[in-house]
Amino acid sequence: MPQFFLNKRLIVLLVSIIILVALIGFSLRERSELTWPEKFVKDTTGWVESLVSKPAHFFAGFFQNLEDLQNTYHENKELKTRVEKIAELEKQVQILEKDNKELRVILDKKKTLRDFKPLQATVIGRNPDRWQEMIIIDKGKTSGLKQNMAVIGSNGSLLGKIKHVNQFSSTVQLLSAADPKNQISTIILGDTSSYGLVDGYDKEKRLMVKRIPADAKIKKGQLVVTSGLGGVFPKGLLIGKVVEVKPDQYGLNQTAYVKPGANFYDIENVMVAKKTMRVPEATDYLESKGEGQ
């Protein structure tokens, strides 16, 4: 027995297991900010990574271009047929936009949940362990980024949200991450819009939009966009298209399976959406509660 406790290695192992559990527990807390050593390490590695990733982007772009050249003829044919339709659509959009602006002036309502300032950022790293789907971008607090801002891919659909900001870099959690805290309020566009929450990503690469009321009629092919409610996400960012609807376990709600509009792989450039309308803070809710009494 005494020999058992004198075994130095065993004690080291036990102590390090205790430290491991403590550290995991510490990092799983809902943290609004990282500790300064973490930030320092992240900024330093971010600097090195951005040095490396620029030539890497260049090389990857070169091979991408070669591939694009091969497809050009085929794509050109297909696109020509679409261009004609686009002109028609564009005309409509312009008329509607003008209408919308005029009506807004009449109503004296200038800002909407939909307005945001895009800020371009380059991806400088990605989590190689691939359990947490996270990318690192080269803009941080100095560029005015904040936690939970929406991140959009190059085709305009929602990629994820900012998890942590450092001084010169930040981490983005992709929508494909299976994080129960990663819920995003959405609208499913239709004749009558219904609200739901993005919650989870399944094996078949579909997002699950849960908590849709049971009486909402949702069809395949309807678009899902962000609702802009409850936080820093602007309204109307595309999330994806409904491919399947199922009632949930107890039949009180429905779950829609959504094919995401963004490609979660091969991401090079992203845009961070800074909402221009004032973001509500916790104190706002407290104040309004006080008025009610």
Next chain:
Amino acid sequence: MSRLLLPILFGALFIVESLFVQYTPADLFGDGKIFAPHFLLAGIIFLSVFGSKKHGIIYGFVFGALFDIVYTEILGVYLFLFPLTAYFASKAMRVIHANLFTASGVSLIAIALVEIAVYWINLLINVTDLSFVNYLEIRFYPTILLNLAFVVLAAFPFKWQFEKFAEELGND
């Protein structure tokens, strides 16, 4: 100059892993399969086999910490697993004769064990809800295949480099 070589080599492996997942197409091993590179761990195991055990554990500790802070944001997992596997790999080498094949085998076993341990931890802390059978099919086999390919390519340069390093250590 040679003093700087190892940190640069491991730093490069650290960044290459991230670039690798950024640029490889999603369906390299078929649709829906996930493959995670563990090049850094392979390097650490080779270092502790052919270089020195002490350095293997130190590099495992430092780069495990970096990996946790920069990439996963869950502290402790790789910080703990990298030095531990480096330690056991050097222990195993006392029994087995160290050559290219045994070292490659040991590093692959280490990668497999770390991969399963990380799955298990992630299951515990609700990062994933994959069942073990699904995990094996979707993640484990593609990951092992990918790292086997890397180990085959890198085994000889690693051995050469780390044996040179061990010699320099002996001369000092």
